[in-house]
Amino acid sequence: MISRRGIPVMLDLQPEGRTTQDCVDRGKADSRTVRPLHPDDVELVRQFLSRLSTESAYRRYFTPCRPGDAELRRFFGAGNGARDALVATAGEEVIALAEGAALENEPGVVEIAVVVADAWQGRGVGRQLVWMLAHRAAARGAVTIKAETLADNACMARLLRRLWPDARPRLDGPLRTWHLPVGSTPQRLPAAA
Ligand SMILES: CC(C)(COP(=O)(O)OP(=O)(O)OC[C@H]1O[C@@H](n2cnc3c(N)ncnc32)[C@H](O)[C@@H]1OP(=O)(O)O)[C@@H](O)C(=O)NCCC(=O)NCCS
Numbered sequence: 266m267i268s269r270r271g272i273p274v275m276l277d278l279q280p281e282g283r284t285t286q287d288c289v290d291r292g293k294a295d296s297r298t299v300r301p302l303h304p305d306d307v308e309l310v311r312q313f314l315s316r317l318s319t320e321s322a323y324r325r326y327f328t329p330c331r332p333g334d335a336e337l338r339r340f341f342g343a344g345n346g347a348r349d350a351l352v353a354t355a356g357e358e359v360i361a362l363a364e365g366a367a368l369e370n371e372p373g374v375v376e377i378a379v380v381v382a383d384a385w386q387g388r389g390v391g392r393q394l395v396w397m398l399a400h401r402a403a404a405r406g407a408v409t410i411k412a413e414t415l416a417d418n419a420c421m422a423r424l425l426r427r428l429w430p431d432a433r434p435r436l437d438g439p440l441r442t443w444h445l446p447v448g449s450t451p452q453r454l455p456a457a458a
Contacts (some may be wrong), residue, residue: 279344291324292456296355297353297354297355297360297385297390297399298353298354298355299351299352299353299354299393299394299397300351300352300354301349301350301351302350302351302362303385303406304341305343306341306359307337308455309352309354309357309358309359310337310339310352310359311334312358312359313321313358313359313362314332314362314381315331315361316332316382316383317383317384318378321380321381321382321383321386322332322380322387323415324380324414324415324418324421325378325379325380327423340404346359347366347369347381348354348364348365348366348367349364349365349366349401349402349405350362350363350365350385350400350411351363351394351397351398351401353393353394355385358382360381360382360384360385361379361380361381361382361385361390361391361394362379362380363377363378363379363380363394363395363397364377364378364379365389365398365401365402366376366400367405367407367416368411371409371411373406373407373408373409374407374409374410374411374444375398375402375407375409375410375411376406376410376411376412376413377395377399377402377410377411377412377423378400378413379391379394379395379398381394386420387420388456389457390455391420391421391424392424392427392428392454392455393415393454395424395425395428396413396428396450396451396454396455398410398449399428399445399447399450401442403447403448403450407447408446408447408448409444409445409446409447410443410445410446410447411443411444411445412425412442412443412445412452413440413441413442413443414434414436414440414441414443415439415440416436416438416439416440416441418441422434422441425443425445427455427457427458428445428450428451428455429445429446429449429450432445432447442454
């Protein structure tokens, strides 16, 4: 997983010129901020993961178990240029975690994964994080975003199709694998339907 050293601050891609560090959705009462993960976030991330419903944890990690302490230590300790991670926060709370990892065996491909706190799902947080990860990956030379989801994950499928309307996943047993062209990521964050 990721340390701050592995998270170059690269782009200024928020709608209306907002920065990654300053991504506050001022249009809504439920204002939130998106920023790169910081090593000091370990406890906040632990709390976030512990609050996830079993279903959300399963949809993200393909097991009902949240990452344990050893895995979290690896996550926060394994920073390198091939990793990226963003957190969305509301007040002091982490409300979403999004990760991107350049795949050694698939040059130019960055695999992404995201999980949003249950109480915050369906409010555009996931769409914003995936959009930001895609642009940050593009700035690092990625050409393809890859995502693996459970085959029945309709919410993630809608999210991905909102950003890449032509996206067609490959069905791999219980999983869907998506390969999404970085070049067709919308320049502006699309609004919800
Ligand atoms: C999948 C997930 C990341 C999406 O994030 P989100 O913030 O809830 O999603 P958004 O609000 O950005 O909306 C995504 C789309 O899904 C739709 N949606 C929301 N809830 C839905 C549901 N229960 N069923 C189907 N679609 C749903 C939204 O309407 C939206 O589609 P639209 O733009 O066409 O209106 C989030 O729900 C989550 O954390 N789920 C558990 C973990 C997971 O599945 N991770 C993905 C594996 S990498």
